[in-house]
Amino acid sequence: MIASLICVVSVAAFFEFLVLYCRSVVASTARVQLSDRVREVAGLGSRSVGADDFAHFLQLVRLCPEHDADRTEICFVGAYYSLLNVTGRIFRALAPRMAAWVERERLGCSYFAAVALDRRMSCSRDLFAHQASGSL
Amino acid sequence: MLGPFDYLLVALSFALEAAVIISALYRRVFLRHLAVNLYMLISVIAQVGGFVCLERYGVRSDQYFFFYYYMDSVLTMAMFFVILHFYQEILTQLNIGRYIRGGATLLLVATAGYSYFMIHQSYSQSMHRFVIEFGQNTYFLGVVLTYMLWAAMLKLRQARKELVQMILALGIYFSGIAAAYAARNLFPGLQDSLLHWLPPVMGTWLPLAWAYALMKVKAPSEAHSMAAPLPLGAQ
Numbered sequence: 276m277i278a279s280l281i282c283v284v285s286v287a288a289f290f291e292f293l294v295l296y297c298r299s300v301v302a303s304t305a306r307v308q309l310s311d312r313v314r315e316v317a318g319l320g321s322r323s324v325g326a327d328d329f330a331h332f333l334q335l336v337r338l339c340p341e342h343d344a345d346r347t348e349i350c351f352v353g354a355y356y357s358l359l360n361v362t363g364r365i366f367r368a369l370a371p372r373m374a375a376w377v378e379r380e381r382l383g384c385s386y387f388a389a390v391a392l393d394r395r396m397s398c399s400r401d402l403f404a405h406q407a408s409g410s411l
Numbered sequence: 412m413l414g415p416f417d418y419l420l421v422a423l424s425f426a427l428e429a430a431v432i433i434s435a436l437y438r439r440v441f442l443r444h445l446a447v448n449l450y451m452l453i454s455v456i457a458q459v460g461g462f463v464c465l466e467r468y469g470v471r472s473d474q475y476f477f478f479y480y481y482m483d484s485v486l487t488m489a490m491f492f493v494i495l496h497f498y499q500e501i502l503t504q505l506n507i508g509r510y511i512r513g514g515a516t517l518l519l520v521a522t523a524g525y526s527y528f529m530i531h532q533s534y535s536q537s538m539h540r541f542v543i544e545f546g547q548n549t550y551f552l553g554v555v556l557t558y559m560l561w562a563a564m565l566k567l568r569q570a571r572k573e574l575v576q577m578i579l580a581l582g583i584y585f586s587g588i589a590a591a592y593a594a595r596n597l598f599p600g601l602q603d604s605l606l607h608w609l610p611p612v613m614g615t616w617l618p619l620a621w622a623y624a625l626m627k628v629k630a631p632s633e634a635h636s637m638a639a640p641l642p643l644g645a646q
Contacts, residue, residue, distance in 0.1 A: 278544075278596040281551045285590035288554050292582035293563075298619075299575050347623060 297355040300348055301383045304390035315395040324389050326381035329356050334387035339395035340402075349391055356384040420611040425458045427618035432626040445494035447577070450489045451618065457482040480546075489519065489547045491583075494556050497578055501563050547592035553585035573624050580620030587613040606626075 314320070317328070317335060324332075336349065363377040435441040441448055461479060468474040495515045502511065560578055580637045591609035594601060 278547065278593045281547060282590055282593035282597060285554055285593060288558065289583060289586035289590055292557075292579050296576065296579040296583060299572065299579060303572065347627070362477060406617045408503055 297351070298380070298383070300310065300351055301355070301380075301387045304387045305383065307390045307393075309386075309389055310393050310397075312396060313389060316396070317392070324382070324386050326378050327387055329353075329381065329385040329388050332385060334391050336388060336392045336395060339392070340399055345394065346389050349388070352384050352387050356381060359384065417607075417611070420615055421458060421462060422619060424611070424615040425455060426613060427622055428455045428458070430622040431618050431625060434622055438625055440625065446489075447621065450486070450493050450637070451621075454486060454521070454618075458488060468624060484549070484594055487546075489545075490553060491556075493581070494560065497574070497581075498558055498563070500565060500574060501560065533608050543592055543595055545602045547589060547596055550589035550592055552591050554582070557582040557585055576624040577621055579618060580624070583620075584613050586616040587616070601643065 294303070317332060319328075333349070359377050359381050363374055364378060364379065366373040390391065428451045432441075432455075434450050435444055453618050461475070462483065463473045464478045465474075471540065492515075498511050522529060561582065564575070565580065588610050591606050593611070595606045598606075
């Protein structure tokens, strides 16, 4: 009886802590302003980042030179986004409120990817500028 | 007999535990997170000792069994000091360090008394069953303490990202292992499959997350984006 109770509570706590941990990683970029350059490259125009844009941003991120500082975070957020996709599909019909929360989380992940793209692009630009000034 | 994946996990967690200590030294926060680093140091010693025992006596030997579970108990005790360290970090502004130390001593004495009572009661019974039950209870106590710590963090609006991530990683670790121990108790048949891997995977997760928090997460003085909202109100 006690073992069953501990098992159920621990599994619930595990998922809650996992979601909170993922959110703490995603939240670090929530207030970062996106540059116009990223909007242009991603073809966003005047619209804001959408929940389904994650894969598109990730493709663009992969085109930029590797950046050690964000590689782990991108992998981690990618895994979280996949988990959210599965959860969203399950809850879409069963619990619309839960599905709405999942959608907000997916949006956060997409924004995270957009910020990662922005950082990689500015890093590449700085590197290029540094090399160009060195060769002159 | 251990497989290549077991050896990989041992090597990986050893490297990550060493990485936590090195990154704490590099970031000059070794003394600030002394309990965390001591835990990692004990963990490294336990890994080496466990490996020596395993090579010398084999995985089915009594020596390895006792070394593994007694070292696990020592590590769990050390982990309670880590939780207390986090409590002190969070509640520092309330100036109640004296009460925390008092509570910690009480908790340790109670845990030791409980352990003595349990050992006294169950020594004649199945020792194997006892250690699993004891592990399940102590790890679950860890879940409860981490949850209370998280609640205190929400209440006090503490949002140091490094600390937030370290505490949440600890919550994942404790709840994962407590669930594994409880499931082993409920379904002994699963012991050789999924439940065999879960504790070592969690043991690798914790130093990975802590090393990441210490290496990559910037301290408030270093970061401009620290104003970013942390999931304090997330439920």
